[in-house]
Amino acid sequence: MSKLTIFDLQRFALHDGPGIRTTVFLKGCPLDCIWCHNPESKSMAPQLGFLAKNCTGCGRCAAVCKEKVHFIGNTREHKIAFEKCRGCGACVKACPGHALKLYGEEKVPEEILEIVRKDRDFYERSGGGLTVSGGEPMMQFEGLKELLNKAKKEGFHVCLDTCGQAAEKQYREISEVVDIFLFDYKLTDPEAHRRYTGVGNERILENLKMLCETGQDVYLRCPIIPGINDNEEHYRAIAELSRKYQKFRKVNLMMYHDMAKGKAQQIGKNYGLKEVRTIEEARKKEIYQKVAELGCRDLEES
Known part of the structure; x- marks a missing residue:
């Protein structure tokens, strides 16, 4: 039986897919985003x-x-x-x-499902279920696959929150047991993507295209980071993607908050955006309005 290294598990989550959900956060990520909201998720090690x-x-x-x-x-x-x-x-x-x-705590899939089962009634009433997030869940592919296979056999609705940086073959395989992909779209320019996340976005965009063209349901999740991607070029690209891929069920703009500064300090790490502050409500409304004006389809305020 596979083991999964998790760093958090949240019951009654409301922003990780439809309905009331249990969100499991796995450690390990192939990206090194300068703004990472969960710096404790980057390393696989405790x-x-x-x-x-x-x-x-x-x-x-x-x-x-x-x-x-x-x-x-x-x-x-x-x-x-x-x-x-x-x-x-x-x-x-x-x-x-x-x-x-x-x-960082190791659990076998059955231990996780024991917790997930406790809220089955809430999932059924709200249309919720299990969400696996990270870090990047695909970093622990074998354990993830075992967990999701078991969850689907028990009838749970499954969401997978992913940055898109994994092998296409793995996405094709895991898509059989995923109802909705919560897919990150961080930066439009490949060089900027490499500079701020540590990798280019070529593979990510290829995987996004493949999932949409093979009929998978996708929520496009777009972190908006002041001074990095809060510009019209990026907003226009988000709107164009929403029109290009009809399998997008929703487009979520995820506004930057600076709570990760404290998290990084707690684990003895330096945080890359020390001077950047949380996006305030007035600016948030301006950004939503601008993206909507550029023709973004299925834009959802959060």
Whole structure:
């Protein structure tokens, strides 16, 4: 039986496909987006997280850590050598103030489905189901396939949230057990895509075309990042794609928020957009209006 490394599981999710859903977040991603909203999802390995405001400086974490990751000074200042951490979780268990967290837990598909089954009545009433997100779920393809096969056999509606950067063969195979693909469209220009995400968008666009042309239902999800893709060229490309592919059931504009700054700090990482702020409501309305004026089909406000 395959195992999946998850970093979060959210019940009663409302923005990850139709209806009320349970969203499972898998670790690992082939992209390195400078604005990533879930920096704890990028690595496949378990990662230590530290919430400084909860730390009392008691030193119990340092006492149990064999790798000497934690150092508590005379003033009870807590310093962490994140690069030494091996993800054993001993310090997390020892911490009385819940200042430490381990992002990355292995579960077999059956363990995940045990949680999913609890809300079957809500799915049936709302048209919801299971969504698998990330990171990039296709990074754990064999475990993902096993999970989704089991979910479909039990009659669950399935959404897969993907960046599109995986082998076409895998998308063709997994499409048999996916009802809706939540497909990211991040940047129009290939060079800009490479600069801000670490990879070009050629394979991504090819996979998007294949899914649409083979009849898969798709929600196009477009993160809008100030100073990077909040421009008319990109908005026009979104509108053109919506008209080109009739299998788009919805186009979602996902406005940038800066909560990831704190997340990156918690895992000892630098965040690339330190000066960029959350898109405010007035600007959000302007962007929606502009994309609508450019002829975007099935645009949905969120």
